[in-house]
Amino acid sequence: MPLNNTQFSLSLELTRLQPLQFLSDNIGSATVDLLRRFQNSGSDVLAENDLAELFKFHQIDDNMAKIFEEAIVRPQRPIWTSFRPLVERIWLDNRPGPTVMRAVKQREYFPMVIECSFLAWIHERRSLATAFKRFFEKDLEDAPPEILAANPKEENIVGIIKACEDQTAAFSWEGYLRAASADLHLSAGQILSPLPPVVFRSALRMLPTVQSLYRQRTMVITRSKGDGVCATIVWAHHILGFNVLTNTYIDDPDSIENTGPRQSVLFGKSVEPAQVILNLEKRCSIPSVVLKAESETLFRFVPDIDEPVIDAIYKIPARGFGKHVFETLNFKEGKDSAIYQMVHITCAFVMILSRHLSGSNHPAGAFPMELHNSPKANRWCSISEQQLIRIMCLTFDNAGLDTATVEKYAVIYSGKPLEEHLEVPRPIYIAYRATHGDGLDDKLLKFLWRAAVDHMRKLSVLILALSFVRNCAELSDFLLCNAENFSTIVEAHPLSRFVKDWDGKSRINVSANTWFHAVALLVGGHKAKLDYGSKSLLSSHGWSVFISTYGTPDPSLTDAGYITIYPGVPSRDGIRKHAIIDGPIKRTLISAK
DSSP: OOOSOHHHHHHHHHHTSSOOOOGGGGGGGOOHHHHHHHHHTTOOHHHHHHHHHHHTTOOOOHHHHHHHHHHHHSOSSOGGGGEEEEETTEEEEOSOOHHHHHHHHSGGGHHHHHHHHHHHHHBOHHHHHHHHHHHHHHHHHHSOTTSOOOOOOHHHHHHHHHHHHHHTTTSOOHHHHHHHHHHHTOOHHHHTOOOOHHHHHHHHHHHHHHHHSTTTOEEEEEEETTSSHHHHHIIIIIITOOOEEEEEEOOOTTOOSSOSOEEEEEESOTTSOOSEEEEEESOOSSOEEEEEETTEEEEEEOOOTTOOOOOBOOEEESTTHHHHHHHTSOOSSSHHHHHHHHHHHHHHHHHHHHTTEEEOSSOTTOSOHHHHTSTTTTGGGOOOHHHHHHHHHHHTTSOOOOHHHHHHHHHHHTTSOSSTTSOOOHHHHHHHHHHHGGGOOHHHHHHHHHHHHHHHHHHHHHHHHHTTBSOGGGGGGOEEEOSTTHHHHHTTSHHHHHHHTOOSSSOEEEOTTHHHHHHHHHHHOTTOOOOTTTEEEEEETTEEEEETTTTOSSGGGOOTTOEEEEESEEEETTEEOSEEEOOOOOOOOEEEO
């Protein structure tokens, strides 16, 4: 084509496919009440209009649209759970908000909501908003002077993504991602990989072109295996209804070159041609995306040098979260046996730590003697073994937990630091040997075992924290962030850092806020910046975690140190916020004595 700029040229081609119906035509008739409701929800009407323009030609698959709408608009919950009173006119609001309700009634907004819901499931919202912002800015640079191109603020885009997350949290994308992974035999880490920026921006341009000019256009993506592959398949096949053909080399552990036999997997109807083709290479230094008309290349997208990556922040239900953490470990043989042992060692760590907990919010000598003898004085450092076992089974999704094996490991490791000098169980050693062969020397074994112990130690802190959740019935669906980056997230918690250097014998003094902050870290994800002294409620991805004093009219009924979780976002007078902040309090979360 004679046009100079690829992105703007493709925009012009897209406008010729069908008559435009500008969403902005209706903005002038919007009432102040409508604008206020969007603002109160954290979104922005004009920015939503701009973002919806990007998705206006995306035709959502009918079956997906029906399933998605039924999940978010008519959730299978009693009506009284839509509002939960917290304190001082603050309620936990679990209803679909104005962004979703408008999308249901005005279908031109629906593609934006469902696709932002999906993209936010696997990408961190700030970096995703940055990718959208760069896309708008590129349009603005390349557009002729007489065309007024949209350029919403990045903060407003963040607000829209957050609104879509909050209002569509009842729908889970995990099953679709795992189904794509199973068909391609990808690892757990590959499921979690985000879209490369070049694929993200080219998909926004090319997918509607391919969809509208059916059989005349094909989108061909060439990149490394596992590099955002599951996300691409779910977006193109499940959401937009494309036939997606993947071509990949059959795994050969002795070769990293693009040679050898290939296999193809088709997602869609075999009688129809593929509209999206994924060529997955073992080594691909420069990924590319090409729009083709038969054998002719119309457009080619390649990465920009200064293009920032889009961070992953995958969300996983608490049920089975521990299994997902261990699935990210690299074993070629003996994986099931090794993970079985790691599950039981983690649970043994939980038992050991729980038997050394003590706590107080008062400095030594300042805690009244009569309160020391109160049954509620140190509730946050005392938990029954039955409750611990219940949460262990949930975290590992009842992965054949044997309490006798747990206790055996607890006896072996008691009184010792929980670090790499602990003896490596033989099934785990055999799995390492099968994976690394003769390359498994003492140095590599120490490195691998240190990483495994680090995962187990941090998982034990999470299990302890979840054991102090007051309403355990909600835990199964409770969304936690990013099993792949789990270790980095939990490293920010004081108890995790303390246990790393713990001698295995001294008492561990925890405060009443310790468990709330541990869970809050995994609710917010790796970009969350928590002020440990002030927040008492944190909400993200449509779920809220808060201290147990909320919703309790009588302070004497409060379980100090316990936490509560529910789906919903705190709201007062229709204004939704994502945190409740108390006065600043300086407090030591963890210490030894």
